[in-house]
Amino acid sequence: MTLSAPGLRRRPDPAGTPEPAPVRRTGLRRRVRAAGWSYAYLAPMAVLVLAFVVYPIFASLGYTFYQWNGIGSPSNFVGLANFRQVLHDSIFWGAVEHTFVYAFVLVPVQLLIALMLALVLNNPRLRFRMFFRTVYFVPVVTSAAVVGVVMQLMLSNFGDAAGSLFAGTGLTGSHIDWLGDPHTALAVVIAIGIWHTLGYNLVYFMAGLQTIPAELYEAARIDGAGPVRCFFSITLPMLRQVGVVIVVLAFIGSFQVFDLVQVLTGGGPYFATEVVNTYIYHLAFGGGSGSGAVQPDVGLASAASFLYGLLLILFSAAQVLALRRLGRRRAGSAL
Amino acid sequence: MRTGPIARTGRRGLLYLALTAGGLLWLYPFLWAVGGSLKSDDDFFATGLDPFTTHPQWSNYSQAWEEGDFGRYFLNTVLFAGGTVVLTVLATAMAGYVLARTEFPGRKAVLALIGATLFLPHGYTIIPVFDLIQRLHLLNTLWALIIVQSASGMVFGTFLFMGYFSTIDRGLEEAARVDGADFHQVFWRIMLPLSGPMLATVALFSCINAWNSFFVPLVFTLSRPDLHTLTVGMFTFLGENSTAWTLVCAGSVITLLPIVAVFLGLQRYFVNGLAGAVKE
Numbered sequence: 001m002t003l004s005a006p007g008l009r010r011r012p013d014p015a016g017t018p019e020p021a022p023v024r025r026t027g028l029r030r031r032v033r034a035a036g037w038s039y040a041y042l043a044p045m046a047v048l049v050l051a052f053v054v055y056p057i058f059a060s061l062g063y064t065f066y067q068w069n070g071i072g073s074p075s076n077f078v079g080l081a082n083f084r085q086v087l088h089d090s091i092f093w094g095a096v097e098h099t100f101v102y103a104f105v106l107v108p109v110q111l112l113i114a115l116m117l118a119l120v121l122n123n124p125r126l127r128f129r130m131f132f133r134t135v136y137f138v139p140v141v142t143s144a145a146v147v148g149v150v151m152q153l154m155l156s157n158f159g160d161a162a163g164s165l166f167a168g169t170g171l172t173g174s175h176i177d178w179l180g181d182p183h184t185a186l187a188v189v190i191a192i193g194i195w196h197t198l199g200y201n202l203v204y205f206m207a208g209l210q211t212i213p214a215e216l217y218e219a220a221r222i223d224g225a226g227p228v229r230c231f232f233s234i235t236l237p238m239l240r241q242v243g244v245v246i247v248v249l250a251f252i253g254s255f256q257v258f259d260l261v262q263v264l265t266g267g268g269p270y271f272a273t274e275v276v277n278t279y280i281y282h283l284a285f286g287g288g289s290g291s292g293a294v295q296p297d298v299g300l301a302s303a304a305s306f307l308y309g310l311l312l313i314l315f316s317a318a319q320v321l322a323l324r325r326l327g328r329r330r331a332g333s334a335l
Numbered sequence: 336m337r338t339g340p341i342a343r344t345g346r347r348g349l350l351y352l353a354l355t356a357g358g359l360l361w362l363y364p365f366l367w368a369v370g371g372s373l374k375s376d377d378d379f380f381a382t383g384l385d386p387f388t389t390h391p392q393w394s395n396y397s398q399a400w401e402e403g404d405f406g407r408y409f410l411n412t413v414l415f416a417g418g419t420v421v422l423t424v425l426a427t428a429m430a431g432y433v434l435a436r437t438e439f440p441g442r443k444a445v446l447a448l449i450g451a452t453l454f455l456p457h458g459y460t461i462i463p464v465f466d467l468i469q470r471l472h473l474l475n476t477l478w479a480l481i482i483v484q485s486a487s488g489m490v491f492g493t494f495l496f497m498g499y500f501s502t503i504d505r506g507l508e509e510a511a512r513v514d515g516a517d518f519h520q521v522f523w524r525i526m527l528p529l530s531g532p533m534l535a536t537v538a539l540f541s542c543i544n545a546w547n548s549f550f551v552p553l554v555f556t557l558s559r560p561d562l563h564t565l566t567v568g569m570f571t572f573l574g575e576n577s578t579a580w581t582l583v584c585a586g587s588v589i590t591l592l593p594i595v596a597v598f599l600g601l602q603r604y605f606v607n608g609l610a611g612a613v614k615e
Contacts, residue, residue, distance in 0.1 A: 028440055035439030037518045042445065044422075045430035045489050051467065052486035053452050056460030063462060070462070120350065128351075134602060135358040138365075141598040141605075143547035145566040146587045149573055150368045153580055157383045195361070200609065207610030245613050259549040263570060284462055285557070298462050305460070 057309075063302035070284065070298040082303035091271055092304055095279040096311070102190055102275060103254035110194045111201055111250060118205035119235070133206065137199035144196060148263030151192050155179060179265055182272035189264055189273050196260065197253065201246055208242035209235070244323045251319065255312055276308045365591065371584035372396070379581050392581070399585040403576075407561065408568035409589060411477065412546060415564055418481035419545040420538050423488050427537060428530065430489075431496025432522055436508065449490045461554055468555065475559040480552050484545050492537045495608060499533040500526060536608035539601050546594045565590040 032039075064082050066074035086092050117136060121129045139147065155178045178188045216234050225233065258277035261267060267274035267282065274282075284301035359366075363386075370386030371379060372395055378388055400406045434442065464483060465474075473479040503526065511521050527534075549566045556562040563571060569586050576582065598605060 032440050035437065038433040038437045038439040041429040041433045041522070044426035045493055046445065048426065048482070048486040049449060049452060049489050052464055052483055053460075053490070054448070056463035056467070059463035059466070060460055070465075120354070126350075132354050132358060133606075134599070136361055137602075137606075138362065138595060138598070141543050141547070141594055142365075142591050143549060143566045143594075145547070145549040146569050146590045147364070149569050149583060150364055150587050152573075153371070153583065154364060154367055154384070203606050203609050204613045207614055211614065242613060249613070259566075263549075280461075285554070302462055305462070 060302045060306060063299050064306055066299040068298045069296050074299065078299065082299045083307065085300060086304045086307060091274060092276075092279060094271055095267075095274045095276045096308070098186060098273060099255060099257065099275040099277075101186065102193065102257060103251055105190050106193050106254050107247065107250045110198050111246065113194070114198050114201035115205050117198075118202055118209055119231075121202075122206055122209045133202065136202055139196050140199035142196075144259035145263045147192070147196055148260050152179060152264055155188065180269055182269050185265055185269060185273045189261055192264065193254070193257065193260055200253075201250060204242065204246045204249075205239070208239050208246075211242070212238045247323065248316070248319060252316070255315075276304070280305050280308070368584050368587050368591070371581060372588045374581055374584075376581060395581050395585040396589070399582045399589065403572055403579075403582050403586055404560075404563075405565070405568060405572075405586050405589050408563050408565045411562055412564040412566075412590075414477055415480050415484070415548075415552070416542050416545040418477065419484045419488075420542050422481060422485040423492055423541040424534060424538050426485070427489060427492030428496050428527060428534070429522070430493045431498075432500050432526055434493065435497045435500035436505075436526075449493060452490050461550070465554060475556060475562060477562060479555045480548075480562075480564070483551050483555065484548055485541070487551075488541045488544060491612070492541065495537055495612070496530065496533055498611070499530055503529055532604060532607070535601060535604040539597070539605050540608060542597065543594060543605070 063074060065077055065079060067076040067078045067082070068074035120126070121133055123129070179185050212235065216238070217230055220230050220234060256277060257275055258281070261273055261275050261278050262281070265273045267278040280301050283304060284296055284298050286296045366386045367384065370382075370388060373391040373393070374382065374388045374395075375390065375392050378390070378392075382388065400409075433439070434446065468474050468479045468483065473482070507525060507529075508521055511525050516524065547566065548564070549570070552562075552564040552567045553570070556564075556567065560571065565586075569583070569590060572579075572586060573583055
């Protein structure tokens, strides 16, 4: 077969070669034909990604100009009215705010706990360290939806227990409804979110810590540096590269929160925990807290998700730039 | 630093104590759910936050399995997760192999494209996906779930396989070619069997993600309760039987236990996959 050694073939060079054009074209065609099985092996992945990841990003743009309940084909063209409506919807901006509060509380707290735990568990003299790692990691592999249900049940029991405790002191009424009170609901959702995905960051940090050569610590110890000094002068700077990835991943994950909120509160009470993804879901598929009879409006939902996507891209770009600058400055000062 | 052996042992002991207490607290919700699934209804309210019960009610499980339809949800979830694992592993292994070990026009463009999708925010494109599935006449089928779920894991799996295949010695491939093996034989007989650890990693990732997936099955089986998976089934069961708390606990144990067991058995591959992904 002609494709017997594709790895040895010269790399394709689409520009800059002084060959005459016709020869190049037949050369390209021959190369394409010779690599036929490569394309065939690539096809299942490429088709799935193009159809279900890339195409939807562009297709959702088209819906934004229509008022459409999702059944049949969109026909009621409304121009930019959907964008205008979303931008003037206080619930949308509330949802954006809640999502950002969720992310900006969850990420620092979770990373701090995970880093401390990773430092403890990274000590090779600690026995059962792999067992403890497993214990703190397990929530990650459990479904957010089911965890939400269990937590909901537990909290209503806990509300009773805590309520009777407080009743003795005469501070409050008999029952604390943690998820039903607009003042506490978001905090409870955030706490559960921290618990649920902490394990990822624990494993990331442990992996990062293992890349730091032990000689660095030995040299520092000989020079008389204590554990605190070692942490700030060796551990933190050496974790910088992995740390940037961890922060970016943690934010990406937090901005996409849906399962936990949908199951715990459905965005309620009174939209107090409505995040952007539950807002979009309620627009597109109906339902939602306090507004059960609302007609699904896919156009409006698409406009909201497009605006949110734009917001996230802006945020990601700013984040990468900021972290890169931070990384460069620290690298400079460490030298 | 300059502490005596007694002080050091004491400190070490305190550390173990703190880690154990924290671990118990960390796992408490699961212990409580297992306890709740074995309580009688009266017991459930009487014992509150105490996970232990003196009279375990094993019948809660059979009741959840049959009357609560968790048996059906379980079967659906097994089919859904199984299909997703097979599709994801095959498609990403093949794509990872050709991207790592063969050269063809357009290779760079493919790499750029899948690299770009890593940075695009996902999840807000569910509406066109829904529309596409509807037009393919796959709405309300398990196939829709399998295809959409697999698509979401394609890029990650492809990158993992690509990294793995690029580390395998080229001499093996060339020796096989000299012996007359063709493109397919090299991949299926040599490269794929050599990628065992990565197969396990990608399979485990896609299995856990599918098992726990909520949004995709929720959207695509909204009007077909008989196709619900365990996660969606839990959600609707709670909506319809908000007072059958012991059964809800039994249902959550049925959902959580299998995937935790799979994870405990294969966690090495899961953790290695995560650690490798973040270091690159």
